[in-house]
């Protein structure tokens with residue numbers, strides 16, 4: 001069970017991370033707010049409760065691995081890493097600037113805390129499989145958590161990795177899918193219907209859970225169950241609201257990859273600040 005006190009702390013942290021995401025994208029004048037805001041609760045829980053991380057020593061061999069496959073939502077992981085102490089908060093406003101370590105898509109060798117580079121969709125699960133397989137061969141217990149998006153499930157490579165993870169019984173993988181029903185140009189139903197992803201994954205030999213990706217108790221319970229389940233790869237389908245926390249950005253693909261202007265930024269931050277005061 002997730003204690004009430006912990007839940008409140010996580011909600012406050014996620015709210016602050018959302019404010020940073022908005023400021024970063026505003027200053028960069030480009031970026032991807034919808035998916036970033038949608039996955040903030042999951043990322044907050046992972047870094048502040050679940051993953052073994054070593055901010056001062058990011059390559060520590062005891063660490064768990066977080067692979068961000070849908071690299072365009074990197075403002076969320078950058079802000080979370082900064083809050084966790086991987087680098088200074090003031091660096092966040094260098095997002096997408098020339099020479100910055102915070103590129104528009106994650107660049108592994110530049111920024112401490114990143115395990116992979118990403119951007120080309122559909123590659124992260126394959127990368128996670130490689131890491132998970134090598135950890136297994138060395139009898140290591142580190143967890144490999146991979147974040148993917150629903151849009152990525154239109155990539156053939158994704159399904160090759162799904163089969164491989166089953167073949168090698170990669171039970172050190174937990175995939176969390178951002179099921180937000182949008183992609184660049186519309187809804188996933190309009191562009192390429194994904195139908196019943198739970199049934200599909202089950203038929204590929206995966207253990208599947210479906211949760212509300214904004215309820216910390218559900219995130220907690222699903223990850224605890226997944227961590228302790230052996231013998232097969234595991235996926236948590238996180239149903240999320242794209243743009244979560246900023247009403248005018250919610251549930252539309254219009255904010256997939258667009259920066260808010262000055263007024264919109266002000267409105268978004270005000271809304272988040274009001275919400276922060278209500279957290280209890």
Ligand SMILES: Cc1ncc(C[n+]2csc(CCOP(=O)(O)OP(=O)(O)O)c2C)c(N)n1
Nearest residue numbers: 035070119120121149150151182183184256
């Ligand atoms: C292989 C590949 N094809 C196309 C793109 C361009 N692209 C970037 S984001 C995106 C939409 C993908 O859908 P999803 O990740 O679900 O978007 P979100 O929910 O974050 O809006 C596309 C097609 C890409 N990055 N990589």
Ligand SMILES: [Mg+2]
Nearest residue numbers: 150151182183
């Ligand atoms: Mg999506």
